[in-house]
Amino acid sequence: MVSLTVYDGAMGIGGNKLYLEENGNGVFLDFGKNFGKYGVFYEEFLKNRDTRGIHDLIYLDLLPKLNIYRPDLIPSDLPISQYPSLNVAAVLLSHAHMDHCGNIGMLREDIPIVASPESIVIMKGMQDAGVSSLETDNAYFSPRQPTDDKGLYLSSVAGMNYHGRNFCCTEKPSEALTSFLSRKPGQDGKRAKKLDPGQCGCYDNAAFPFEISAHPVDHSIFGATAYILRGETTAAYTGDLRLHGKNGQSTRDFVSRAKDASVLITEGTRAGPSDEEKTSEQSVCETCRESVESSAGLVIADFSPRNFERLESFQEIAQKTGRELVAMAKDVYMLHSLQCISGSCTTEGLRIYDEIMDKSKRKWEQEIVRSLYDDRYVDHKAIRESPENYILCFSFFDMKHLLDIKPEGGTYIYSGCEAFNEEMEIDFHRLWHWLRRFNINPSGFSLDENEALCFDKSYHASGHAPGEDITWVIDQIDPDYIVPIHTEARDWFAKSFENVILVDEGRPYEF
Numbered sequence: 001m002v003s004l005t006v007y008d009g010a011m012g013i014g015g016n017k018l019y020l021e022e023n024g025n026g027v028f029l030d031f032g033k034n035f036g037k038y039g040v041f042y043e044e045f046l047k048n049r050d051t052r053g054i055h056d057l058i059y060l061d062l063l064p065k066l067n068i069y070r071p072d073l074i075p076s077d078l079p080i081s082q083y084p085s086l087n088v089a090a091v092l093l094s095h096a097h098m099d100h101c102g103n104i105g106m107l108r109e110d111i112p113i114v115a116s117p118e119s120i121v122i123m124k125g126m127q128d129a130g131v132s133s134l135e136t137d138n139a140y141f142s143p144r145q146p147t148d149d150k151g152l153y154l155s156s157v158a159g160m161n162y163h164g165r166n167f168c169c170t171e172k173p174s175e176a177l178t179s180f181l182s183r184k185p186g187q188d189g190k191r192a193k194k195l196d197p198g199q200c201g202c203y204d205n206a207a208f209p210f211e212i213s214a215h216p217v218d219h220s221i222f223g224a225t226a227y228i229l230r231g232e233t234t235a236a237y238t239g240d241l242r243l244h245g246k247n248g249q250s251t252r253d254f255v256s257r258a259k260d261a262s263v264l265i266t267e268g269t270r271a272g273p274s275d276e277e278k279t280s281e282q283s284v285c286e287t288c289r290e291s292v293e294s295s296a297g298l299v300i301a302d303f304s305p306r307n308f309e310r311l312e313s314f315q316e317i318a319q320k321t322g323r324e325l326v327a328m329a330k331d332v333y334m335l336h337s338l339q340c341i342s343g344s345c346t347t348e349g350l351r352i353y354d355e356i357m358d359k360s361k362r363k364w365e366q367e368i369v370r371s372l373y374d375d376r377y378v379d380h381k382a383i384r385e386s387p388e389n390y391i392l393c394f395s396f397f398d399m400k401h402l403l404d405i406k407p408e409g410g411t412y413i414y415s416g417c418e419a420f421n422e423e424m425e426i427d428f429h430r431l432w433h434w435l436r437r438f439n440i441n442p443s444g445f446s447l448d449e450n451e452a453l454c455f456d457k458s459y460h461a462s463g464h465a466p467g468e469d470i471t472w473v474i475d476q477i478d479p480d481y482i483v484p485i486h487t488e489a490r491d492w493f494a495k496s497f498e499n500v501i502l503v504d505e506g507r508p509y510e511f
């Protein structure tokens with residue numbers, strides 16, 4: 001008998017925290033940040049206080065009330081010992097999107113993370129080149145301790161090294177991966193903190209309460225993995241997946257391996273009747289290429305920086321249209337790391353935008369990007385002089401750099417997901433004003449005369465399978481029980497299939 005408790009991620013999209021247990025031992029399937037629930041209380045200028053550890057998140061029900069967290073994140077006013085503790089053998093991570101991995105860093109240090117090499121690299125790379133917070137400390141963390149006499153205020157311990165997390169890689173870890181995990185750029189500086197690496201072994205050498213197999217699947221980030229867990233009952237977990245990307249075959253392979261699963265825990269982001277026109281990664285590439293071909297001046301391409309497949313599409317477009325693709329240094333840091341470790345990306349032909357800023361603090365850039373790719377940098381002046389030679393990978397948040405480049409006209413290709421909340425809509429209105437200021441034409445989105453936002457679906461292929469593909473996956477696997485998660489369309493599942501279990505969050509179900 002296996003017991004499944006969905007602590008989070010059943011009632012909306014993201015924040016997956018599913019616990020699968022047999023004979024008192026279990027594993028979490030993902031431990032993500034629930035953006036929807038965070039957004040009920042928090043926004044850009046009212047953020048979680050890391051200095052109170054997990055106190056605020058527990059109090060606001062953004063983290064499950066369990067005794068499974070790092071002791072250094074428990075202030076004295078949090079009654080952690082009253083919460084149930086679980087025998088968590090590991091977290092099986094499906095992929096490195098924050099809604100699946102963003103709360104991992106708060107878990108007890110002895111809980112290892114099972115993940116693909118790509119997911120491990122992406123989490124560490126984001127941390128190396130990003131801003132530190134509890135939600136991003138997924139590969140290593142700086143231990144905290146109370147600095148007030150009441151034990152309420154927790155700050156990083158001066159002089160104490162970073163602690164690296166333990167990983168169980170879904171492939172035999174390469175030397176390059178082990179060495180990437182063993183240091184933080186800039187750590188050789190006199191006063192810099194060093195990184196004490198955690199262990200990184202192969203997942204099939206580890207003892208888990210289930211026989212676990214990891215299967216690569218197609219999604220809008222590299223390294224996405226589905227899992228099959230065999231115990232007294234066999235369960236399959238899709239993570240996020242699709243069939244219409246360049247790696248669609250890997251999803252089909254997972255489906256054919258999961259046919260003995262009695263319980264299928266499936267995502268349903270786009271579940272429901274599929275009435276949209278089909279967009280594949282290939283068709284997006286063609287649409288964007290046509291748009292670049294018909295542009296005379298500067299082209300800006302806006303897509304998610306972790307959507308490496310889209311980046312590859314733009315590398316191809318740049319080559320075919322005789323332009324050079326210019327990425328931001330932090331994205332090149334990530335691509336370089338992925339290229340060295342998993343060979344899944346290439347930095348070949350990429351140029352790097354030379355931002356006007358004090359770069360002395362960006363150790364990852366000095367140590368890696370500058371030292372290896374110095375001749376690839378291109379500055380605002382060179383782009384202003386021959387804008388027709390470049391495709392710039394900028395997003396809304398990079399619009400400030402246009403004030404240095406000062407382009408006169410051009411094309412802005414929006415190749416990302418549609419705005420799904422009010423804040424995003426406001427940002428698109430701001431983006432519209434930036435583009436108008438420089439006479440740049442948008443493609444992929446527009447504002448009509450009433451300033452209503454409109455997206456062109458042919459410019460973006462979703463990372464998720466549409467309803468008809470989810471139906472195909474379910475029909476092929478033909479499980480005894482279907483547990484939909486990561487969806488707003490639970491009713492569609494209940495109406496479309498037999499044996500659908502619509503779980504209540506926090507309640508155990510036995511199979």
Ligand SMILES: [Zn+2]
Pocket residue numbers: 095097219240463
């Ligand atoms: Zn995802």
